[in-house]
Amino acid sequence: MDKLDAIFSPESIAVIGASTQKGKVGHDIFANILYGGFQGTLYPVNPKARSILSVKCYQTIAHILDPIDLAMIILPPRPAVKAVEACIAKGVKGIVIVSAGFKEVGGEGLEMEKKIQQLCQDADIRLVGPNCLGVINPSPGVSLNASFSNRMPQPGNISFISQSGALCTAVLDFAADQGFGFSKFVSIGNKADVDELDLLRYYHADPNTDVVMIYMEELSCDAQTFIREVREMTSGLNPTPVIAIKSGTSDAGAAAAASHTGSLAGSDAVYDAIFSQSGIMRCSTVNELFDYAKALACKKVPRGDKIAIVTNAGGPGIIATDMSENSGLKLAKFTQDTIRELHKYLPPTANFHNPVDVIGDAARDRYENTLATVISDPGVDSVLIILTPQSMTDAMGTAEAIVNIARSEVKPIVCAFMGVVDVSDGVHLLQENHVPVYQFPESAARAMGALYANNRWLSRRRLPQYEMSHDVEKARAIIDGYMAQGIDTLGELDGNEILKCYGFNTLEMALATTADEAVDIARKIGFPVVMKIVSPQILHKSDAGGVKVGLNNEAAVKKAFDSIIKNARQYNAKATLDGVLVQQMATKGKEVILGVSRHAASGHVIMFGLGGIFVEVYKDVVFRMAPMGRNVVRRMIKAIKGYPILTGVRGEAPADIEALEKNLVSLSAMVKNHPEIKELDINPLFVHVGGEGTTVADIIISLAPPA
């Protein structure tokens, strides 16, 4: 038995801090459990009351003779600590602390929360909260509403995790209005013990939960563990779809035109990466969250992207077509058989092609025959049915027909019954029978798009990992050297050495401290060469006039040396100039940028994008959390909008995407082996045509002791 069962399905509950005074949280929660029809036994605890709402009250939890599964504590921080001690002594199995005033206010509140956390940990008791709305389990065998909200939702197969108590009440109201059923509902507040990952594990194992919705403010567990475990839940054996709304600050956009990874990898980008790698679908509004949950709860998966639309009005059919295409679906093309069959049932003025228009005066039979026909077409993967109330419309009969067909059909069906009132019996019938129904066709189409996205996640390709060996020791020695000296930015020469250890192809280069030395090096490397200033104070060398390219002969190299040194002095008179790097000129290729940024909370995030203007102006970059293997990397590369530039446009040969994949996998290995890497930018990396690999043209690495 899972320890969280004591919280979600207790047989007995003590409400510590229950109150006789209406309007107080200690009263209302007790009343909500009592009047919510809890199937177990309920004990109020309050030293000053005889009974609460007619139920005998106990002075302390110790006074209760029977065993207690769950203690709900509604007390200020100091008394709450005492109560927790008493609960442990009593042998309770789970605790929920609803009251606020803990970590979120700091000071003593924080201290008390830490104390409670430790007490529960030592006693091996799970704790939800503090500072939360409570727990709800509408399942008829439990019927527990241990929350502020006096609304018990209907039972269903969707479970909810909210970090915001305030949002919970609004969500419960919204759900009631939509006839939306929940399996389990919890507000996790400060997450002193139970966090989102604990709950995801619990919900994943719960036979009554088919879909999980999360409202997240910040992830409190380790991002890597979260990704690893949740990826298994969303796509392993017995997958459970998870959809989330995450309020993230739009900090990434704010970072002006700076083009290095650190400035682009804002927290929102990190969450996008975490969700994407975990297989969590991200929604931007609560409406979307409900729309998707409703569709996923029907547990049918479209095998492909071909949708059929059946409507009794043209306009809504066009809207559905548009939104389907915008949501990654395509309109199915019917077979001749299907079209012939439709001619039997529909009047000649109907449209027999997709979207099928059964015409305004369609009653139940036309919908029924049309749905049965199109859903049998081998080229149709899913069906969207639109009903708009018109004079002959039979919303109830049509809903019955849809339910009958949906019952024995593996292909998913979604409906848009337009109008709130006229079609309500039909809508209720569909809801009761788990056929997703929406008010507008665009919502229905978008939800079907989400179902198909989920299918693509479930059926994604998984190729074997690349076998690569890296010279970890050599790289470590270089990094240790810098760390020992307390220098936080690697020179380009050492940066290149580290990249070489990880299989990157770098350019031949050497440092010149005089113009003559530069000429000697250039002669060895071969003309043309590139020359760059080397100074720990000058990171963005171009801005300082510290880069010259295409130097074809000795005179040009000499002149470039002098001019680079002069420019650098002008740019920053105090900078230490180590010299000028003379470098082999790279064979050009597609310019891409690879970057790493270390986040205190989530670890290393890796960026990939097209270089130059593409990253600066179009921000066409994508982020993923390290570690990542070949498959994550492959999808990462495909995720940028400019991907066709790599596969070749205007008849160009495709770039060496496999070499690029290997570079990104190696970069992930690098930051795992060397957590000291704080930021890294390879900008640009040239990706040559297929088979010819990549070349690092510039590298910046900065270090800091890992957290």
Next chain:
Amino acid sequence: MDKLDAIFSPESIAVIGASTQKGKVGHDIFANILYGGFQGTLYPVNPKARSILSVKCYQTIAHILDPIDLAMIILPPRPAVKAVEACIAKGVKGIVIVSAGFKEVGGEGLEMEKKIQQLCQDADIRLVGPNCLGVINPSPGVSLNASFSNRMPQPGNISFISQSGALCTAVLDFAADQGFGFSKFVSIGNKADVDELDLLRYYHADPNTDVVMIYMEELSCDAQTFIREVREMTSGLNPTPVIAIKSGTSDAGAAAAASHTGSLAGSDAVYDAIFSQSGIMRCSTVNELFDYAKALACKKVPRGDKIAIVTNAGGPGIIATDMSENSGLKLAKFTQDTIRELHKYLPPTANFHNPVDVIGDAARDRYENTLATVISDPGVDSVLIILTPQSMTDAMGTAEAIVNIARSEVKPIVCAFMGVVDVSDGVHLLQENHVPVYQFPESAARAMGALYANNRWLSRRRLPQYEMSHDVEKARAIIDGYMAQGIDTLGELDGNEILKCYGFNTLEMALATTADEAVDIARKIGFPVVMKIVSPQILHKSDAGGVKVGLNNEAAVKKAFDSIIKNARQYNAKATLDGVLVQQMATKGKEVILGVSRHAASGHVIMFGLGGIFVEVYKDVVFRMAPMGRNVVRRMIKAIKGYPILTGVRGEAPADIEALEKNLVSLSAMVKNHPEIKELDINPLFVHVGGEGTTVADIIISLAPPA
């Protein structure tokens, strides 16, 4: 008096085709007018009935002795024609034909519709329909529900135009559910006479209409007239905001990687252009349409983009912050005075900075004082208030306080009262007092973004037009020559001549038919040169290996000539090869693409975008309808995502945007003067650094007789 008054505010109505049989349209519409409390006099017309719903029935309209303002006709096409003739004889002032079976089914239906159209036109009578839902005017002095729908909406200041009857019923239901009021409501069906522009003119002049919502399937009037008139309505004296939902097929996206204007200028792009130039805000869902309408109906305009957010819960505050920033708003920074003032009213645990968190236990007073304080801050342009139901929450009291402040305040306030049931009295109070209120903070924030977008439209800069003179006659002569010969594609030389007539800077060039001629021309122009195949059958010269650039000497030119001819032969053995164009090498600049495509229905649409990969992969292009002047062009150029590339990134000098503006204005003049131009692509046009103008590097023009 406007002729449409007879349709929206008649004093007497005859329902021709009224029926005694419940469920028939002729019965239901009559019943809806009667039971809807119509303030004038209602006459059923049906030769077979004595009375309908207790009202004396007339054999024909001629039998009615009193004058009739409006005739509602519910009859099949042939009898409808007869009825229209009778109406005209009777002297009715307006007609609505509800029945279907006309143009939309073709054949006789189409013929009858044309007949009716002609009859009404000759008699100077306005006609709505056929094939429409009807007309509604909920204003208490009229109280007319001449529609299929038995729901009379509440009176309000928003008017609606729908091309889809089916959507109307759903919209009426949705509106009833949201307590949304309408001024006038009409379904225009086949638009045999009255179209969207007629109605926009009428609504604009209507003192009871403050906002217009349109559901559009296709525009039936002339696009240029529509733009010119609607632009005046949305931004002239007494502006009326217009918001639209347009279902357009996503044809533009489907056009693969082709980079010429014709393939990109799908109908959806054309509508985007029409809406953008008319000042119509486009929404993608019905929810958004209602959300924006609600906000615009409050008639307050934020002067700037700085929003203040007041909330009693952190999570929803973050959601609102995100959506505000995504909707073009910025969080206001409060003055020290504001923050000092807030300290007087809020507990120390509150957040005194924007978004202000008044904490979960806030009752009415904290909201009231906080709102009064932040709205007085000179740096605040608008306020969003979030209320989530918690134990101390006073939704009604808070709503009262908001209404009191909103009453005397010019800055707009929007609210998100989360939850459907718990907060309903507060929500109703806000609705009654025209304070926009939403269920979720993201909707409220997005609606405020729409208000600000409307302000930017109203206060857009209008600079004087450029003075330019064009050699129209010379251009016309060239085009006439081609038209006379029936040749539909201009050679590059002639294309360049036409562009020169319109002030474009073109390259020196001449046609060579032998390698020696090519060398002569190159010597005259000066090395390096570019060489291109000239063949009416080879439009995309690069694909054919028909372009060589950077030819530096005589030998290179000779070799290039032979190789171009050889490649062209290989590419298309049947192509007529006119020779090879030897062209001055263009001074490089920013590559942009200018294009024109002529649409049968809407006229010339002009495209602008960055050239090369930007148009192919990122589809970063924008469309506007010709004619367009300097101001439309200026905003058009700014509308592409890559605009910073023109103003200069990475320390580059800005490009000559003024010269580019002049080119686009000239292009608009060109297609106006020469409607024969069917398609035109200048790809690329090089835009040099500021002051140095632009250069046409390649031009394709194709012609066809104008429609």
